[in-house]
Amino acid sequence: MSVNLQKGQKVNLKKSDGGRLKRVIVGLGWDEAEQKSGGLFSSLFGSGNRNADIDCDASAILCVDGKLTDKDDVVFFGNLKHKSGAVKHMGDNLTGAGEGDDEQIVVQLDLLPSRYDKIIFVVNIYEADKRKQDFGMIKNAFIRIIDADNGQELMKYNLSENYDGKTGMVFGEVYRHNGEWKFNAIGQGVNASYVFDLAEHFI
Numbered sequence: 001m002s003v004n005l006q007k008g009q010k011v012n013l014k015k016s017d018g019g020r021l022k023r024v025i026v027g028l029g030w031d032e033a034e035q036k037s038g039g040l041f042s043s044l045f046g047s048g049n050r051n052a053d054i055d056c057d058a059s060a061i062l063c064v065d066g067k068l069t070d071k072d073d074v075v076f077f078g079n080l081k082h083k084s085g086a087v088k089h090m091g092d093n094l095t096g097a098g099e100g101d102d103e104q105i106v107v108q109l110d111l112l113p114s115r116y117d118k119i120i121f122v123v124n125i126y127e128a129d130k131r132k133q134d135f136g137m138i139k140n141a142f143i144r145i146i147d148a149d150n151g152q153e154l155m156k157y158n159l160s161e162n163y164d165g166k167t168g169m170v171f172g173e174v175y176r177h178n179g180e181w182k183f184n185a186i187g188q189g190v191n192a193s194y195v196f197d198l199a200e201h202f203i
Contacts (some may be wrong), residue, residue: 001016001155002144002152002153002154002155002156003154003155004155004156004157004158005155005156005157005183005185006157006159006185006187007157007159007186007187008182008184009157009184009185010182010184010185011080011155011182011183012180012182013109013154013174013180013181013182013183014179015147015149016147016152016154019187021109021147021181022108022109022110022148023106023107023109023110023147023148023149024106024107024109024145024147024148024151024154024174025104025105025106025107025108025141025145025146025147025148025172026104026105026106026107026121026143026144026145026146027100027101027103027104027143027144027145027146028058028101028102028103028104028105028121028123028139028141028142028143028144028171029100029102029103029140029142029144030056030100030102030123030138030139030140030142031134031139032053032054032137032138032139032143033136033137034132037057039133040088040177053167054125054131054133054137054138055101055122055125055126055127056102056123056124056125056126057076057103057124057125057126058076058079058089058102058105058121058122058123058194058196059074059075059076059089059122059123059124059195059198059199060074060075060076060082060087060089060102060105060107060119060120060122060123060200061073061074061075061120061121061122061202062074062082062087062112062116062119063116063117063118063119063120063202064115064116064117064183065117066117066118067202068199068202068203069203071158071196071199073116073151074195074196074199075087075088075089075105076089076106077089077091077196078193080114081090084095084111084112084113084116085108085111086107086108086109086111086112086113087105087106087107087108087112087119088105088106088124089103089105090104090105090106091102091103095182095190098156101144102110105121106148107119107174109174109181116176118174118175118176119173119174120170120171120173120202121128121143121170121171121172121173121174122168122170122171122192122195122198122199123141123168123169123171124167124169124192124193124195124197125138125167125168125170125194125199126194127193127195128168128193129167129193129194130185130193133167133168134163134164134165134167135163135164135166135169135189136162136163136164136165138163140158141159141169142156142157142158142159142160143156143159143171143173143185144156144157144158144173145183152198155183157171157172157185157187159171159187161187161189163186163189164172165189165191166191166192167190167191167192168187168189168190168191168193168198169183169187169188169189169190169196170187170189170190170201171185171186171187172184172185172186172187173186180192
């Protein structure tokens with residue numbers, strides 16, 4: 001049975017029967033909120049934020065001692081597989097349309113080199129400044145953890161705060177503590193239009 005998490009809640013990553021997880025799927029999702037009409041002027045001439053789909057990009061940032069130490073440790077649409085083979089991005093979704101996960105990142109926990117103690121899962125809006133878009137235009141954002149061996153959802157965190165003006169988001173993190181893997185539900189908005197702008201927050 002899946003657990004619904006609250007912001008800041010930390011939970012152990014274990015199988016539903018209490019066993020050790022070897023591989024998880026981190027699913028991230030969002031929908032574009034319905035925009036209010038801007039009146040006659042807007043309907044005639046349009047505006048940047050309504051003419052383009054909102055392209056959210058999910059990334060995984062692998063940390064050593066809680067910090068990003070190498071740009072190659074960022075797994076995203078331009079670097080789909082980590083050099084260790086333990087983290088793999090399943091591909092870019094350009095619109096967020098449809099039900100379920102919009103992007104997925106697979107983490108092979110038992111293959112991750114011991115030097116990495118944390119994986120931070122973030123989402124940024126591509127070209128947010130240029131397109132005049134922010135997370136106030138996003139709804140139903142979530143992150144969930146799935147047991148990759150049987151497809152069972154273990155936990156889910158729905159981000160429900162007001163994120164107006166924020167162009168990047170830290171959804172959550174998987175981290176190693178006393179030899180055990182845990183998940184932390186974060187939901188923190190930041191300003192970053194590109195993945196490496198967002199990654200700089202963790203250097």
